[in-house]
Amino acid sequence: MKKVLAILLAVIAVAFSFAACSKTESSDFAEIQEKGKLVVGITDYAPMDYKEEGSDEWTGFDAELAQAVAEKLGLEVEFLEIEWDNKFLELKTKGIDCIWNGMTITDEVKLNTTVTNAYARNRQVVVMNKDKAAQYTTVESLKDLTFAVENGSSGQGAAEENGLQATAVAAQSDTLLEVKSGSVDAAIIDSVMADAMTGEGTDYADLAVAVVLSEEQFGIGCRQGSDLAEKIDAAIAELKADGTMQKLSEKYGVELMD
Numbered sequence: 001m002k003k004v005l006a007i008l009l010a011v012i013a014v015a016f017s018f019a020a021c022s023k024t025e026s027s028d029f030a031e032i033q034e035k036g037k038l039v040v041g042i043t044d045y046a047p048m049d050y051k052e053e054g055s056d057e058w059t060g061f062d063a064e065l066a067q068a069v070a071e072k073l074g075l076e077v078e079f080l081e082i083e084w085d086n087k088f089l090e091l092k093t094k095g096i097d098c099i100w101n102g103m104t105i106t107d108e109v110k111l112n113t114t115v116t117n118a119y120a121r122n123r124q125v126v127v128m129n130k131d132k133a134a135q136y137t138t139v140e141s142l143k144d145l146t147f148a149v150e151n152g153s154s155g156q157g158a159a160e161e162n163g164l165q166a167t168a169v170a171a172q173s174d175t176l177l178e179v180k181s182g183s184v185d186a187a188i189i190d191s192v193m194a195d196a197m198t199g200e201g202t203d204y205a206d207l208a209v210a211v212v213l214s215e216e217q218f219g220i221g222c223r224q225g226s227d228l229a230e231k232i233d234a235a236i237a238e239l240k241a242d243g244t245m246q247k248l249s250e251k252y253g254v255e256l257m258d
Contacts (some may be wrong), residue, residue, distance in 0.1 A: 028226035032097055037076040040066050041096035043084050043171055047252040048102040050118040061120075061192075061252035065236070066100050068244055072235040083170065085152035088112040090222055098228060099221035102190055104154040113221030113227045119236055119245075121255040124158040125194050128179060128186035139164075142211065145185035148178035155188035158165040158213045164188070173197070176204050188213065195253055217257065220240035 032038055042049040048062040058079045059176055070077045082090050087103075090096045091113060098111065104122060126142060136142055139162050149155040151168035155175070159166035167184060169175055175187035176197060191209070198207040222229040239245050240256075249256045 003102050010242065027113050028097075028223055029087040029228045029231050031132050032075065032228060033073075034208045036133075038066070038070045038073070039078045039080055039097045040100045041090050041098065043081060043086055045078070045102055045103050045172055045190075045193060047192060047254065056247075060098055061248050061254045062102060065119075065245070066250055068239055069232055069235040072238060073231055084150055084258070087152070087221070089219065091226045097222070098232070099164065102192060102218055104190075104216040105159065105219040106154065109221055112224070114224055114226050116220040116222070116229045116236070117233050118217035118257050120192075120221050120249075120257060122190055122216040122218055123191035124213040124216065125191045125209045126188055126211040126213065127176065127194050127198060127207050128210050129206055131206075133208045133210040136210045139211065139213065142186070146188045148175035151173060151190070154216060155190070156216075160186055162213060165194055176207065179207060180204060186210070190216075192254055 042062070044050055044059065045060075047060050049058055049060045050063075051058060063079065066079075067077050080090075080096055083095065084101075087099045091099060102120075102122065103109060105115055105118055125134075125217055126136070128136070128145075136145075142162075142164055145164070147159055147164050147166040149159050149166045150172040151170060153172065154173070156166060156168060158164075166188065167178070169178060172189045172193055175184075175189055178184045179187050191212070194209050196202075198204045198209070220229070220232055222232070236245070245256055248254070
């Protein structure tokens with residue numbers, strides 16, 4: 001009887017040990033803590049993540065927010081520029097730890113990541129030559145136009161949903177180049193980018209927003225099942241409470257969630 005009891009106790013001990021090890025191994029945040037840095041996947045996308053002329057440092061609303069969150073988590077930040085269409089693969093293969101680049105929370109994002117709470121608002125908008133913008137006020141009026149969209153973006157999704165003829169390019173900023181060059185009639189991009197990169201005093205002073213296609217919310221994508229998302233949410237809540245988020249909102253013109 002004693003021998004049987006000893007065997008049972010040994011089995012239980014092994015089971016508890018295995019469970020503890022599994023819990024430790026499944027902690028994505030613990031692995032990130034061990035390496036001491038948070039690798040953030042981004043694209044060149046003003047005003048969220050971009051480089052000032054002559055600088056090698058990333059700045060922007062998301063860049064500053066990521067740095068503030070990482071500081072609260074006791075981590076350094078490494079920004080890694082990625083191909084937006086490959087963002088989920090980069091995350092899954094641990095090339096990056098999170099996607100933090102004005103990413104719209106969609107069903108696809110929810111399927112491929114553990115996404116944080118929404119932290120900012122956005123819209124998908126049509127941008128074209130400002131002299132023509134007044135002629136186009138509805139989706140139906142856009143049907144005969146050609147568009148540029150970022151590959152794998154919400155803009156591409158909006159084009160498909162509304163039956164608009166679109167050509168995919170590598171980055172959102174490239175869509176504006178396509179419009180400026182005349183290769184397409186218009187671009188479908190995030191409103192935060194449109195506000196930052198078009199109009200008086202910008203490189204795209206001749207472009208303007210014509211139509212709003214959809215309302216959206218931004219979130220940060222972490223690996224599926226990752227406990228990093230809840231850590232980021234907690235840190236952002238603190239930054240909202242202490243006024244940091246509001247200052248970033250005013251600095252970069254990004255609308256925060258209520």
